[in-house]
Amino acid sequence: MVCGWFIIACWIIFVLYWTVSAWSVKAAAERQSWTGIVAHRLPILAGAFLLFCPRLPGLLSRELVLHTGILQLQGAVICGLGLLAAVWSRKVLADNWSSTVTFKQGHKLVEQGPYRFVRHPIYTSILIMVLGTALASNRLAALPALVFYFAGFWIKLKQEEKLLLRHFPAEYPAYQSRVKALVPFVL
Numbered sequence: 001m002v003c004g005w006f007i008i009a010c011w012i013i014f015v016l017y018w019t020v021s022a023w024s025v026k027a028a029a030e031r032q033s034w035t036g037i038v039a040h041r042l043p044i045l046a047g048a049f050l051l052f053c054p055r056l057p058g059l060l061s062r063e064l065v066l067h068t069g070i071l072q073l074q075g076a077v078i079c080g081l082g083l084l085a086a087v088w089s090r091k092v093l094a095d096n097w098s099s100t101v102t103f104k105q106g107h108k109l110v111e112q113g114p115y116r117f118v119r120h121p122i123y124t125s126i127l128i129m130v131l132g133t134a135l136a137s138n139r140l141a142a143l144p145a146l147v148f149y150f151a152g153f154w155i156k157l158k159q160e161e162k163l164l165l166r167h168f169p170a171e172y173p174a175y176q177s178r179v180k181a182l183v184p185f186v187l
Contacts, residue, residue: 003069003076007133010076010083014129017087018099026095026104032159037100040156047148050141051133060141075136082128089114089121097122101159109168111175117184119175120160123153124182157181 055061065071090097092113096104114121130149134142161181164172180187 003072003136006076007079007136010079010129011133014083014086014126018090021090021097022099024095025097026106028098028102029105029107030103030163032101032163036159040152040159042152043148043155044152047130047145047152050145050148051130051137053141056139056141060139062140063138064140064142065138071138072136075132075134077132078135079129079132082125082130082132085114085128086122086125089125093122101156101163103163103167107167109164109171109175111179116179119179119181120153120157123157127153127182153182 050056050060092115093110096107096110098104114125118124127146127149130146134146161172161176168175
């Protein structure tokens with residue numbers, strides 16, 4: 001039960017940190033359309049529903065493996081590590097951050113900190129938090145939840161990369177060739 005409360009605390013800290021830090025960002029120079037926002041947010045919302053809804057019908061509530069405290073502990077540790085990585089990534093991105101695909105006034109291409117390892121470390125970090133939460137929940141619904149989260153972030157990163165390629169036509173392709181999108185050295 002302690003692990004469950006720890007995971008809930010991680011998500012609350014994440015939401016609070018993101019909300020407060022959103023107040024100190026640069027003004028937008030270019031914003032994405034509503035259809036673009038909906039395209040990546042719908043799968044993420046579906047994943048969140050599956051992951052956090054306490055009562056799901058039928059098989060979705062079934063346990064994946066015999067429930068053990070070790071699995072919950074592993075999930076809590078993974079979720080906590082994801083939170084730390086997300087905060088680090090957000091701090092490094094600083095005032096270039098936006099919750100939607102946005103190009104900021106005076107936008108700079110960030111390649112230091114966690115951005116040396118993956119081009120979208122915030123998405124990687126959130127996916128790590130989701131993985132930890134999914135492990136700790138030990139429910140069948142966690143599997144499609146992971147898929148929905150991944151799909152939503154994949155759609156969003158493709159939208160961002162299109163924007164960044166347009167605004168950094170020389171720098172971004174070089175960055176793409178050196179650094180993977182979500183998983184270091186893999187994807």
